[in-house]
Amino acid sequence: MFNNVKAVKRKVITFDDDGEVVSRPEVSKLRGEKVNRQPNGTSSSKHVKDSSADTKSINKAQEPSPTSTPASSHSSSSASTPSVNSSTGLKEPGPSTKKQKRQLQYQNEARPKKLAIKEPTTEAMVKKAKDLRKHRQSLPIYSARDIIIKEVKENACVVIVGETGSGKTTQIPQYLLESGLAAHGTISVTQPRRVAAINLAKRVAEEVGTPIGQKVGYSIRFDDTSSKDSLIKYMTDGIMLRELLSDRLLLRYSVIILDEAHERTLRTDILFGMVKSIQKQRQEMIEKGRKDIQPLKIVIMSATLDAEKFSEYFYNAKIMYISGRQFPVKILNTIEPQPDYVDSALVTAFQIHQEEAPGDILIFLTGQEEIESLEKLIEEYAVDLPPSVGKLIPCPIFAAQDSATQQKIFEPAPPGTRKVILATNIAETSITIPNIRYVIDTGCHKSRGYNAKIGIESLLVEPVSKSSARQRMGRAGREAPGLCFRLYTEDSFDQLEEDAIPEIKRCNLESAILSLKATGIDNVTEFDFMDRPSKSGLLRSLEHLYALEALNDEGKLTEVGTKMAAFPVDPPYAKVLLQSEKMECTKEAIEIISLLSVDTIFSAPSSKREEANEARQKFTSLDGDHLTLLNTLRAYESVKGDRDWCRENFINSRHMRHVMDVRKQLIQFCERAGMDPKKSCGHDLEIVLKCFLAGFFQNTALLQPDGTYRSILGGLTISVHPSSSLFGKKREAIMYNELVFTTKHYIRGVSALESAWLSQAAPKYFGQRRA
Ligand SMILES: Nc1ncnc2c1ncn2[C@@H]1O[C@H](COP(=O)(O)OP(=O)(O)OP(=O)(O)O)[C@@H](O)[C@H]1O
Numbered sequence: 057m058f059n060n061v062k063a064v065k066r067k068v069i070t071f072d073d074d075g076e077v078v079s080r081p082e083v084s085k086l087r088g089e090k091v092n093r094q095p096n097g098t099s100s101s102k103h104v105k106d107s108s109a110d111t112k113s114i115n116k117a118q119e120p121s122p123t124s125t126p127a128s129s130h131s132s133s134s135a136s137t138p139s140v141n142s143s144t145g146l147k148e149p150g151p152s153t154k155k156q157k158r159q160l161q162y163q164n165e166a167r168p169k170k171l172a173i174k175e176p177t178t179e180a181m182v183k184k185a186k187d188l189r190k191h192r193q194s195l196p197i198y199s200a201r202d203i204i205i206k207e208v209k210e211n212a213c214v215v216i217v218g219e220t221g222s223g224k225t226t227q228i229p230q231y232l233l234e235s236g237l238a239a240h241g242t243i244s245v246t247q248p249r250r251v252a253a254i255n256l257a258k259r260v261a262e263e264v265g266t267p268i269g270q271k272v273g274y275s276i277r278f279d280d281t282s283s284k285d286s287l288i289k290y291m292t293d294g295i296m297l298r299e300l301l302s303d304r305l306l307l308r309y310s311v312i313i314l315d316e317a318h319e320r321t322l323r324t325d326i327l328f329g330m331v332k333s334i335q336k337q338r339q340e341m342i343e344k345g346r347k348d349i350q351p352l353k354i355v356i357m358s359a360t361l362d363a364e365k366f367s368e369y370f371y372n373a374k375i376m377y378i379s380g381r382q383f384p385v386k387i388l389n390t391i392e393p394q395p396d397y398v399d400s401a402l403v404t405a406f407q408i409h410q411e412e413a414p415g416d417i418l419i420f421l422t423g424q425e426e427i428e429s430l431e432k433l434i435e436e437y438a439v440d441l442p443p444s445v446g447k448l449i450p451c452p453i454f455a456a457q458d459s460a461t462q463q464k465i466f467e468p469a470p471p472g473t474r475k476v477i478l479a480t481n482i483a484e485t486s487i488t489i490p491n492i493r494y495v496i497d498t499g500c501h502k503s504r505g506y507n508a509k510i511g512i513e514s515l516l517v518e519p520v521s522k523s524s525a526r527q528r529m530g531r532a533g534r535e536a537p538g539l540c541f542r543l544y545t546e547d548s549f550d551q552l553e554e555d556a557i558p559e560i561k562r563c564n565l566e567s568a569i570l571s572l573k574a575t576g577i578d579n580v581t582e583f584d585f586m587d588r589p590s591k592s593g594l595l596r597s598l599e600h601l602y603a604l605e606a607l608n609d610e611g612k613l614t615e616v617g618t619k620m621a622a623f624p625v626d627p628p629y630a631k632v633l634l635q636s637e638k639m640e641c642t643k644e645a646i647e648i649i650s651l652l653s654v655d656t657i658f659s660a661p662s663s664k665r666e667e668a669n670e671a672r673q674k675f676t677s678l679d680g681d682h683l684t685l686l687n688t689l690r691a692y693e694s695v696k697g698d699r700d701w702c703r704e705n706f707i708n709s710r711h712m713r714h715v716m717d718v719r720k721q722l723i724q725f726c727e728r729a730g731m732d733p734k735k736s737c738g739h740d741l742e743i744v745l746k747c748f749l750a751g752f753f754q755n756t757a758l759l760q761p762d763g764t765y766r767s768i769l770g771g772l773t774i775s776v777h778p779s780s781s782l783f784g785k786k787r788e789a790i791m792y793n794e795l796v797f798t799t800k801h802y803i804r805g806v807s808a809l810e811s812a813w814l815s816q817a818a819p820k821y822f823g824q825r826r827a
Contacts, residue, residue, distance in 0.1 A: 181262070181265045181266065181267065182265045184262055184265065185262065185263055185264060185265030186265070188262060188263045189263075192223075192227060192230075192263060194382075195222060195223035195227060195382060196218070196219065196222040196223060196378065196379070196380030196381060196382060197218060197222045197223035197224060197227050197228070197378055198223065198227070199380075200376070200378050201227075201231050203376070204216070204228060204231055204376065204378075205231055205232065205234075205235040205237075207374055207376060208232060208235075208237065208311070208353055208355060209235065209237070211353075211373065211374045212335060212339075212351065212352075212353065212354065212371070212373075213335075213353075213354045213355075213356070213370040213371060213373035213374070214353075214354075214355050214356070214373055214374045214375075214376060215355075215356045215357075215361070215363050215366045215367050215370070215373050215374070215375045215376070216228065216355060216356070216357045216376045216378065217357075217358060217359065217361050217363050217375070217376070217377050217378070218357075218359060218377070218378030218379075219359055219378070219379070219380065219381035219382075219530070220359040220360075220381070220526070220527060220529070220530020220531075220533075220534075221381060221382050221383075221488070221530055221533055221534040222359075222378055222380060222381055222382065223382075224315070224357050224359070224378070225245065225256055225315050225357070225486055226256060226259055226260050226263065228313065228355065228357070229243050229245050229260065229288045229311075229313060230260065230263065230264065230288070232311055233287055233288055237310055237311055237353065238287040238288070238310060238311075239310070240310045240350040241307070241308055241309045241310030241311075241350060242286055242287055242288070242289050242308055242309050242310065243287060243288050243289070243309070243310065243311045243313065244288075244289045244290075244291060244296065244309045244311070244312050244313065245288065245289070245290045245291070245313040245315055246291055246292065246293045246296050246312070246313065246314050246315060246324070246327065247290060247291070247292055247293070247315055247316060247486055248292070248293055248316055248319045248321045248323075248324060248485070249292065249482055249485070249486070250276035250277070250279075250292050250459060251453070251459070251462045251463075251482060251483070251487065252290075252316075252485065252486035252487050253274045253275070253276050253290040253291055253292050254274050254276065254279075254290075254459060254463070255463075255466065255487050255488075256274075256290045256486065256487075257272055257273060257274035257281070257288075257289075257290040258274075259488070260272045260288060260290070261273075264288075268281055269281040269282065269283055269286070270283065270285055270286070271285065271286065271287050271288065272286060272287070272288045272289075272290075273286035273288075273289050273290075274289065274290040274291060275289060275290075275291040275292075275295045276291065276292050276295060276459070277292065277294060277295065277624050278624070278717060278718055278721040279459065280295075292323075293314075293321060293323040293324045293327050294323050294624075296312075296327055297323055297326060297327060297330075297571050298624065300330060300571070300575045301571075301574055301575065301621060301622060304334075304575060304576065305334055305337060305338055305349075306331070306334055306352065307349070307350075309352065310350060310352070310353065311352070311353040311354075311355065312331050312352065312353070312354055312355070313355040313356075313357060314327060314328065314331070314354070314355070314356050314357070315357045315358070315486065316357070316358055316485045316486055317356045317357060317358045317361055317366060318358040318359075318360045318361045318362075318523050318527075318555060319358075319485060319556075320555070320556065320558035320559060320560070320586075320587075321559050322559040322560050322563050322565070322567075322568055323568070325558055325559070325560045325585065325586055325587070326560075326568050326571060326572065328369065328370075328586050329583055329584045329585060329586070330575065331352070331354055332354070332369075332370060332371075332584060333584065334352060335351075335352045335354055338350070338351060338352050339351060354370060354373075356370065356373070359526065359527065359530060360522075360523035360526050360527060360555075362554075362555065363375045363377070365586075366586075369586050381533060382533065382534060382535075383533040383534070383535070383536055383537045383538065384533060384537050384538075385495075385529050385530070385532045385533035385537070385538040385539065385540050386537075386538070386539050386540070387529060387540045387542060388539060388540065388541050388542065389542045389544065389545050389546040389548075389549065390541075390542065390543055390544060390545060391545065392545070393544060393545055393548065394543045394544065397498040397499065397500060397543045398421065398426060398429065398430055398498070400498075400543045401419050401421070401430065401496050401498055401543060402430060402433055402434065402437070404496050404541050404543070405417055405419060405434065405448070405476050405496060406437065406448070408494050408496075408539075408541075409441075409445065409446075409448050409474055409476075410445060412493075412494065412539070413493070414474065414493075415474075415491060415492070415493025415494060415536070415538075416469065416474060416475040416476065416477065416489070416491045416492050416493065416494070417474065417475070417476040417477065417492070417493075417494040417495075417496060418476075418477045418479060418483065418489060418492045418494070418495050418496070418531050418532070419476060419477065419478050419479065419495075419496040419498070420479055420480070420481065420483070420484065420495070420496070420497050420498055420501070420528050421478055421479070421480060421498055421500075422480065422498070422500050422501055422502045422517050423454065423480060423502050424452075424454045424456055424480075424655065427452045427453075427454055427478040427479070427480070428452065430450070430478055431450040431452050431478055434448060434450040434476060434478075435450060446472045446473050446474060447470075447472075447473040447474070448473070448474050448476055449469055449470075449473050449474070449475050449476065450475075450476050450477075450478055451464060451465050451475050451476065451477045451478065452477075452478045452479075453465045453477060453478070453479045453480070453482060453483055454479070454480045454482060455480065455482050456654060456655030456656075457710075458654070458710060458711065458713070458714035458717070460710070460713075460714075461710050462482075465477050465479070465483070465489055466489060466490065468490065468491065469491075475491070477489060477492070480501070480502070481501045481520075481524065481528075483531065484524060484527045484528055484531070485527050487531070488531075488534045488535075489531065490535065491535065492531055492532055492534070492535075492538070493532055493536060493537075493538050493539065494532060494538065494539050494540075494541065495528055495529055495531055495532045495538065495539070495540040495541065496540075496541045496543065497520075497525060497528045497529065497540060497541065497542045497543065498543050499519055499520055499525065499542060499543055499544040499548065499549075499552075500517050500518065500519060500520065501517070501518065501520050501524065502515050502516065502517055502518075503515070503516055503517075503518045503556070503562075504559070504562065504563060505562050506562055506563050506564050506593065513564060513794075513795065513796050513797070514796060514797040514798070515796050515797070515798060516797075516798070519548075519552055520552065520556075521552055521553045521554060521555050521556045522549065522552045522553065522554050522555075523554060523555045523556070524556065525542065525549060525552065528540070558586070558587045560585065560587060560589045561587060561589060561590065561593075563593075564593075564597065565589055565593055565594060565597040566597045566600055566601055566626070566627045567626055567627060568597075569594070569597050569598065569601060570601060570606060570613075570617065570620060570621045570627055571621065573606075573607070573612075573613040573617065573621070574613060574617070574618060574621035574622075578611070578612060578613075580594065580598075581594060598611060600627075600754065601617065601627060603753075603754065603818060603821045604616075604617075604620070604627055604628065604631045604751065605617070605631075606620050606621075606627060606631070616631070616634060619634055619729055620634065622725070622728075622729060623722075623725055623729075624721075624725065625649060625722075627751075628751035628752050628755075629649050629652075629751060630751075631750055631751035632645050632649065632747055632748050632750060632751035632752075633645055633646070633649070633722070633725075633726065633731075635747050635750035635751065636731075636735075636747050637731045637732075637735070639737070639743050639746065639747045640735050640736075640737055640743070641735065641736065641737035641743050641744050641747050642726060642731055642732060642733050642734070642735045642736075643733060643734055643735060643736040644686060644736060644737060644741070644744045644747075645744065645747055645748075646719055646722045646723060646726065646733055647685075647686060647689055647719060648682050648685055648686055648744065648748070649718075649722060650715045650716070650718040650719035650722060651685040651686070651688075651689060651715050652685070652793060652805055653714070653715065653718045654708075654711040654714055654715060655711075656708070656711070656779065657685065657688060657707055657708055657711050657712055657715065658672060658688075658706055658707065658708065658779075659706050659707065659708045660706060664706070667706070668706040671704070671705045671706045672684075672705075672706065672781075674691070674705070675687040675688040675691060676781045677781065678808075679741070679745065679807055679808050680780070680781055680782045680787075680790070680806050680807030680808050681780055681781050681782065681804075681805050681806050681807055682744065682745060682748060682805070682807045683741055683744070683745070683807065684781045686741070686744070688707065689715070691705075692707065692712055697709065697712060697713070697716070745791070745807050745808075745809065745813075746813055746816075746817065748791060748807070749791055749809065749813055749814070749817040749818075750817050750818070752791050752792070752793060753791075753814065753817045753818040753821060753822070754768070754769050754821070755767075755769075755791055755792045755793065755794075755795060755803075756768045756769075756789060756790065756791050756792075756809065756814060757774055757789070757790050757792070757803070758788070758789050758811065759786055759787060759788055759789070759790075760773075763786060765790060765803075767795070767801075768814075772801050773801065774792075774795060774800075774801040774802070774803050775800050775801065775802055775803070776790075776802075776803055776806050777802045777803060777804045777806075779804065780803070780804060780805075780806045781806075782806045782807070782808065785808075787808035787809070788808075788809070788810065788811055789808070789809040789810065789811040789813075789814065790803075790806050790807065790808055790809060791806070791807050791809050792804065792805055792806045792807075793805030793806075
């Protein structure tokens with residue numbers, strides 16, 4: 057049993073692997089307690105009331121740092137960690153500046169160096185595909201190949217449930233291709249996440265033996281490698297929704313595979329209803345004698361799915377259970393609950409590194425700041441590992457990173473070292489990360505909520521569902537047997553919800569409604585939802601779209617709404633782009649929206665926070681964040697994106713490159729919409745703020761006599777996030793891009809306004825509210 061291993065002296069986490077619960081469970085620690093991480097590195101917990109009747113949350117109550125996201129909560133100096141232990145070489149708590157210096161040296165040495173890789177030749181690709189054939193035939197799903205082909209050919213809809221790693225996502229599209237099902241259209245596979253779409257496509261292209269973008273391609277927002285010759289196309293569900301705008305019957309597809317259906321993202325739920333209706337329409341056209349129309353096949357897939365529910369929704373679809381997994385994964389639960397799960401993850405990672413066989417580690421955490429905090433701690437403590445143990449190299453992945461950065465997790469660690477990937481639930485489904493043998497599951501994630509009455513989003517740390525925990529475990533055992541360390545007791549697991557609440561029941565619905573309306577579905581309240589969203593949520597979103605002039609008095613899509621739907625951004629941003637044409641500031645609008653597409657363009661390492669703040673002053677505009685971002689971009693362009701300049705000025709150059717990429721794409725979208733993307737307002741930047749107000753007039757607040765800000769919508773007292781250039785400043789009126797409840801109602805992307813601008817920006821809306 058794992059708890060017998062010789063481990064860190066100060067703290068050893070004991071795991072139970074035989075199903076016997078050793079201590080009484082303290083489920084509340086996982087489900088309902090507020091974990092309050094103290095700046096000095098200790099953590100305390102106290103009972104708090106659940107934030108809602110049906111969700112229980114661990115909501116960390118720490119004030120955010122200037123670089124933290126509204127939802128982030130973990131202090132970078134927080135986890136209590138081991139001091140040097142003579143037997144293991146690990147060390148006990150106590151930050152040391154000397155260590156931090158050494159950490160930098162280590163970082164430079166340890167980061168895998170990029171090698172110049174030659175493009176493989178066609179022969180090399182064919183050879184690789186041949187080599188992979190044996191592996192393909194060894195997958196559990198292979199024995200079901202013929203029956204899968206038969207069932208998909210004979211049925212309009214099929215639901216396939218098979219263990220994680222059994223081969224569903226990589227093999228089934230190939231089986232269908234080999235069986236001739238791509239003769240009349242492409243086989244599409246939708247994924248909730250872009251990192252999965254990219255990697256699956258790359259893998260399947262290798263297995264097929266052609267370069268990516270030919271037989272097998274992928275399409276994600278701002279990056280499309282597929283071509284008209286692509287027979288298998290991996291894509292995000294968002295891209296599929298976008299394609300519906302130009303191909304209402306999705307005629308270019310013969311089969312649509314909706315993968316990871318258990319995730320129930322808002323977009324996937326909309327797609328369920330759409331493809332169901334499209335399949336029916338295509339069938340009716342065929343029955344009426346249309347020779348040019350082919351039937352559409354739908355395949356629903358997941359390892360953790362309520363198959364009966366899906367079957368019922370898709371006209372009693374055939375259910376196929378594919379048994380068998382490739383390699384076993386042993387689950388180890390902690391014997392005691394672990395209230396400070398970041399600390400526990402750190403200790404467990406070092407325990408594994410010291411005691412277990414080679415193989416990389418994947419840790420699931422809740423968000424960027426928590427990941428960056430653990431990354432630093434691992435780097436700091438790994439320095440003191442004895443040379444015989446080898447290096448432990450942290451490798452973060454989270455949604456705000458650009459795709460190229462996310463791809464780094466797939467690069468092999470240098471020989472003799474061990475990689476530890478620190479991920480949010482972005483890495484929870486679909487992907488195979490080579491060499492992962494160990495998974496550490498903290499049991500928590502950040503869950504998005506939405507209060508339709510006041511239009512506020514929340515992002516709270518909550519326990520995962522059983523389905524998520526199983527998916528996390530399934531990232532191991534794909535190339536060899538694995539171990540999954542759950543940082544919660546077995547009883548805690550038993551008490552988790554089976555599945556997460558579908559996003560459609562807890563999210564802002566504006567984008568989804570705009571997509572539905574743009575594809576001709578006017579009566580959205582009657583749409584065939586698998587689970588109905590709340591009436592108040594639907595109504596509020598309809599009202600907001602009306603205020604944005606996307607809908608007319610009858611709720612029908614206006615010309616503005618049709619144009620807005622064509623932009624790959626949320627409705628308020630799309631409105632800003634359209635408004636920028638009238639106000640002649642499209643260049644600036646595109647630039648600021650691109651800058652807002654990353655979490656932040658500034659970097660502020662905790663050891664150099666003051667220096668970073670000082671550097672930032674150079675770009676700071678008294679008007680707030682929008683123009684500060686623009687100033688930074690101008691400065692960045694004047695030095696042609698020089699990396700040394702970025703480093704000296706604490707600008708995240710990777711994020712800036714992503715910004716430039718998004719800007720390029722948005723320019724193309726504007727050109728397609730017949731706009732001139734170069735139209736600039738020059739130095740009259742007040743116009744840019746007025747333009748943003750046309751999309752964000754609902755996100756405004758007025759200064760109160762007591763010095764606080766009160767939101768115009770909902771009358772909430774809101775706080776400017778410390779990362780904003782208007783933090784601590786008082787302005788008569790402000791506008792913001794984001795309002796999220798974490799520990800307070802925090803706003804980000806904040807700029808100053810004159811209150812007189814409000815009624816000019818949205819006379820309909822402000823007129824109504826005064827009446
Ligand atoms: N990029 C990759 N590199 C190496 N092996 C891979 C890769 N992608 C897939 N594999 C191998 O193929 C197997 C099947 O992967 P696939 O994604 O098809 O499984 P799955 O059943 O869809 O899993 P999940 O339910 O987790 O999405 C993996 O277990 C792994 O052995």
